[in-house]
Amino acid sequence: MREFSGNVVSNGAVFGKIAVFGGDEYVPEEKEVEDTDKELARLNAALDEAKSELEGLYEEAIDKVGEENALIFDIHKMMLEDLDYTENIQNLINEDRLCAEYAVFETGKVFSKTFADMDDDYMKARSVDVLDISNRVIRKLTGKAEATLEGDEAVIILAEDLTPGETINMDKSKVLAFVTRKGSSSSHTAILARSLGIPALVKVDFGSVALTELEGREAAVDAVNGKLYIEPDFKAKEAIDKLIKELNLENVLLSELKGKENVTRDGRKIEIFANIGSENDVDRVIENDAGGIGLFRSEFLYLGRSEAPSEEEQFASYKEVVERLDGKKVIIRTLDIGADKKASYLGLSEEDNPALGYRAIRICLNKKDLFKTQLRAIFRASALGNVGIMFPMITSVEEVKRIKIIVDEVKEELIAQGVTIGNPELGIMIETPAAALISDELAKEVDFFSVGTNDLTQYTLAIDRQNENLAEFYNPHHKAILMLIKMACDNAHKNGIWVGICGELAGDTALTRTFVDMGIDELSVSPTKVLSLRKAVRNI
Template sequence: MTTSTKNPAKKPELTRTVLKGVPASPGFAMGCVFPVTNRKISVVEETLPESRLADEEQLFLKAVHKTTKEVSQIKEISEGRTGMKDSLIFATHLMILQDPTLINGVLDKIRKDRKNARWAVHVVLGAFIDKFEQIDSPAMRDKAADLRDVYNRLMAAMEDSGPVLEDVATEEGVVLVGHELLPSLLMSIKPGQVAGLAMDTGGRTSHVAILARSLQIPLVSGLRNFAALVKVGDTVIIDGSSGQVVINPNQEDIKDFYKRQEIFERQRRELFTMRQLEPMTRDGKYITLHANIELPSESEKVTDFGATGIGLYRSEFLFLRNEAPTQDEQRDAYRYILETMHPCPVTIRTLDAGGDKLVSGITAVNESNPFMGWRSIRVCLDREDIFCTQLKALLLANTKENLRLLLPMISSMTEFRRAKACIVKCRKELEAAGKKVAKVKIGVMIEVPAAVMIVDKLAKEVDFFSIGTNDLVQFTLAVDRTNELITDMFQPHHPAVLSMIYQTVQAAHREGIPVAVCGEMSADPLSVLLLVGLGVDELSMTPWSVMSTKKIIRSINFEDVRDSALTVLQMDDADSVNTFMHNKYAQTIRDLGISSFVGQVDSSKK
């Protein structure tokens, strides 16, 4: 063997970089980067002669058939790997492929506009994707990824070039990195092949996140330009519990990684023992824990995480199509949820549309401030045809008598009474037509300061309150939570916000009705302690947050957190509240062993 006497070339020192994203699937992973890129899809618009239209129709229909077959196979694989419930994601893809609105829309583009099939798919499906992405909801924007997945497969089928996504790495233990990772990609990887996932887009509620959690693969999303910063050969550490990603970690990072990975595995085993336990404080105060869902299919997994009902189903998802859903279509969707959850209660919010939320049947209005414009209950009361169709569907679906009907963005007694009159009218019309209509509980969302100012009057006429803390904070503090320039001003622990929550609880309890909270505060550890102390009866959150919240509740004394809540109500700034709560409870929460699932309790957390 020949040995060189020359000094080996010194390897360039790799730059260590730390980024923060959205913790979408808990766990820890370390591995080499494997970039996943979408092949560029080039679509050219062609106006065709009559003689070519039949061939283009067949090209599209064959692509639909081929894609349907592929997705069906992926669904079958998913059933074996993630279970029947999470495989419903791909059932949604199949529904998209069978949607008459899509099929007929593309065929009309070909037949009437004489366009080529690929352009027709690009225009029609692209319009659906754009509609989802325009909605001011991370969960709704994440749903656009499912449509893009179908779009990519249809395009690939029409050019017969194979999958649009590049092949996944053949070596094991890699970290897949991409601007956007699609659900079908996760189903194409082999067990053990991928250690972790990181992507620029997405959030906790995306289908990729749901699948990643089912497959127990750590995922950090919302990293913005992460995919552009890394290259093949870089080593990365993914912390799916806190959302931190380290590029080219040093020895100290690696040592910390192994330590935290061991802690995570221990915590995960312990946390799953909480599912069947009661969410009761040590001194006997029961706090109801419900789950928020976006899709009817998600209702099947709610009880698996220890929730005892659905605290918020956002019904506007059903309207995100070219044509508004019929009364029968709505009834079937609502009934599926209600029957799946029986005997547990299900809270369904009526259509929250208009302004920035574009849905079928409602013409977009050009407003300078859509958050405070023509939206939500205001739209419904102006468009009683749409509102009453939904109300009748809800009433007919309530055969198990477990429906709680929630009216959003109520700001006056007039609005509430008009909405209630619509409900009464719909009930009478159904009964006059010979339909049996069960009694339904009616509640309002407390999410604007005006509702808090009249909360004592509302409490006399409703069956329950649900506080939407996201909007309540936004409207109370005049802070747009999507504006990065003022993110630090979005403070759920601001004394004004806490006082409004307490005022709402006091008014409700005087009338003997319960109060729920369905905003992001419900899953934050220190906020949970404050909400319980303020007297909130129910907390509703994403299903995967229920178990850790339950463990927090079971570790505390109600009398203690009530005293703490009354103490912070006397404080005059959010920093004082945060410091007090952190000093008193941070160590207690750390000792619970759930940091891998709720992140680190930080004194600066807003």
Template sequence: MYLEQRVVVNVPEGLHARPASQFVRLARGFEASIQIERQGKRADAKSSVRLMLLGVKERDEITLHADGDDATEALQCLSAFVSDTSPAAAPSALPPAADPSSPALTALGEYSGTPASDGIALGAAFHFFPADISAPALVSGGIDYAAELQRYEAAVQVTVDRLSAKRQRSDSEAEAIVQALIDVAADPAFHEEIAQHLQGGMDAVNATMRAGRDIAERFEVAADPYLRARAEDIRSVARNVALALQGQTEPLLADIPPGSVILADELGAWELSTIDLSHIAGLVFRAGTPLSHAAIIARSHGIPAVIGCNASVEALKAARRVGLDGKTGTVVLDPTDAVAAPLLAHLSRDLAEKAALAAYRLVAPKTKDGRPVLVAANIGGERDIGPALQAGAQGVGLFRTEFLFMEARHLPSEDDQEAVYRRVLQAFAPHHVVVRTLDIGGDKPVAGIEFPKEENPFLGWRGVRMCLDRPDVFKPQIRALLRAATQGSLKVMIPMIADIGELRAVQAIVRDCAAELAAEGKPHGKFDLGIMIETPAAAWMADELAQEAAFFSIGTNDLTQYIMAADRTNPKVASLNRADHPAVLRAIAHICAAAKTAGIPVAICGEAAANLDLTKTFIDLGLDELSMSPAAILRAKKHITEIGL
């Protein structure tokens, strides 16, 4: 069966490396041959490299072509993906413009570059200038094509295995980037170009380096700066496959001393994945762009970085100490004491602030009048456990389980889910973990669940609505949660509740699952069943819902957009989409009053929970818990202790 479908791309920034990688993994889950067409040019939808080279941007109209028995399902899934309006796929924001308050660096040995990650750094230079790969001399004839192709494929597998090991040790930001590199290494476009060079008589090493160079050059001439930045990824992958062919590995940065500034021509996500990033004080590269994966990782970890530095390789190699300003793009090699003084003062202030915040890690915060407020973490999976615990999270206020489903090629089994929930509960014991049941819809495609095309997925078949219609998806999750409940303090909340009948239907499913587990002789426990308050219907029915829910958790992101009728992803209505609007605050006040009357706890787990300007207002309204990203926890704890009557 051949089908085609036109669709407008809503993925922020378009199909760049990470969303291209996700799109390709979805496409490879179908048997149908699939192509994507933009402005008359087509590309294989199962090739990350070809898809990225197509240069699909946000708001582009594309045509999806599918030919095969599962063409209908493929187009539904892939069109839903490219219609996604979630900001999660966008690359990390570029650094802000120069700040006139930033310390001035004026000295001999001063160079300039492009600001890539904000912050000041001063530290010992760590030089990273690996030698060029020594490829065998080209010979005419005598190359065994089959043997060289087998060598190449084995080297690719070695490379993929190394990257996979790095991905498992990465945080959520780096993990997605490393996965994109894995997809590039195993991409059929690479394989086809290598095969052509091998057929032309090249050995595997030379073929790999030639193909990597040729494909990188295609990215470098792209009009899109983000695509141009992907040339570094291509070169990095080709280099590491070539090294694997020779039984070598890239020199490691793992032994970098703490507080070092790395000086390099260019650095990729590959190299950064080998390092304890806390050891890096700063990054200075001669090449690259603010959209390179190294720059993205630097920004996500708060590492100051300057790229495109105009210093020569010789000057960088000779430097022993480096100062840099990631806001202005200034780099000073071997700064004098006079030049280093303002940097040291700036760093001292930063360290003092961080040290002061660290003192709150084990604090259970209370306001000055003695009111305790829990500060918990929002997490998306096991990779977020470490940062949350390090920040002193008092449990988990929101575990977004949809990532377990979205990142898998098939629906996760009951056993798979139980194992993840169990490990998270054990990690945060004795604190509670609030698990949100599957919250997906047409805007978040999941393999194994077919979503209808909807004009507005945010108002459609999502959250509890989908789960109640698909007990084959929902019941394994409830069973897994009941089984994991023996391992800690578990709370479960249901998203998108708009009617008390939905809550009662979920309660019945929980009872049925518990009875099934008991009949099967499987150990299981109990959990408190609460709801997300994120629809206006739930907000204004809070009095009735509070009589049956064990707790409330307010999702301010959706609640705000629904109350204000303002899409939270649309910058044109951003002035309306704010949690401090009187209409939103009145709704929150009503919810808190209903919870207080019923004697149940109420939390906020939306982005507004981390807004320090609203913390006192929320506490005054009756909030018992604030749940936020780990990075915001220490500041929130400190702020709570400073709140008076």
């Protein structure tokens, strides 16, 4: 038996045979060309084909993993349209007279290295994306087919690394687990593996072992403790078998909680809602028996396109979600764009520190027409069900008062036009220390608070949560963060409003008792965490 260790990015445990996926990197031949115009035409045709293919992958991914995760392929399409990237390829063709495929290969190498050399681990992971889009264009130029999974037997996929396109194209019924030598928890492939529910290990230390040596071998993946066993012995098989039974039993027990209340043993009821990115995620909300939607991230309607969504387009999306929830609460967060989520049509400039920059409510208050269009769509949808509106990145009472003036203008305009509207609750996100510290004043202006713990943590600790170099210092359980949440909770109840949590900490069952003790009224998590959180609440 041989044992290898790696990093878990998607939980699970399986037995199966190894299938090595991919192989040596394809390096096109370096050739000079006489007719550069013809070569540029070939390049442009390949770029168009690659973009079209990515659009198809985006649609396929929406069905498999939801719109938020499908945006990976929109990001790839935007990368293909990046002027620095395309102009570098064109210059190599025009000035060095290189053939298109080699010009793409060289550009991909340079840009990938730029990302790989960055200090931030999230940005390092983008180096794989650059190689992925470059290889996609090269395949279009050369007619070389993308690697596919052969055979009918379900296998453990072993690879140097996997691209998002390769991951989403695989038949899930034939994949037992993903194991890669490279990769990171921030990679798009890791995100997709989690969304697809496939056990996955990355950064597995194979030492000098060539992956091809392991082709066809019996193996066991322990994607709980981060182990890969090749030809496992009796003891390892026994341990993995026990782990599989425990995981299966846990899933059965969680399934039995559907339809039951989120009530502690001493009778305290907690609302458990779900976070979504689009109407395509509603199936998961219903399947996992969430009590409502505590965070509808509306910004995904704005990304991956050349212009802002119209009022009708937004209304159609909100309407579908509200009607499908059939009376359950749907809280729609207004546009939270900027920072790591950008839309070219907004003309946002590059910023040295985008997390602290021009984003979210700051953009909405400055681009009033954009804001009012969204509010009109939400108010129209509010006539069809139980809707709340939530405003992100609040730091002052003055901001809330400006928002309420615009809200009143929108309501008056709609009523004057004879449009039926509802009476949605208005809430704000507590995701800055400033908002938590003045929560007593803010609570007098709104109907509810929702604590965004992801940003609250990074702003309180002054730590970039995506920088894995700071992992040892990043402590979301830090006393200061819990004190700020408790302060916001106390001030909300003091002023007669309810308070929820919609950041990642909401699903951290190590803190569920703490939040119940604080008096938190609602916890909103990814749909797949609803039942495990219900179990935690019912055990208190």
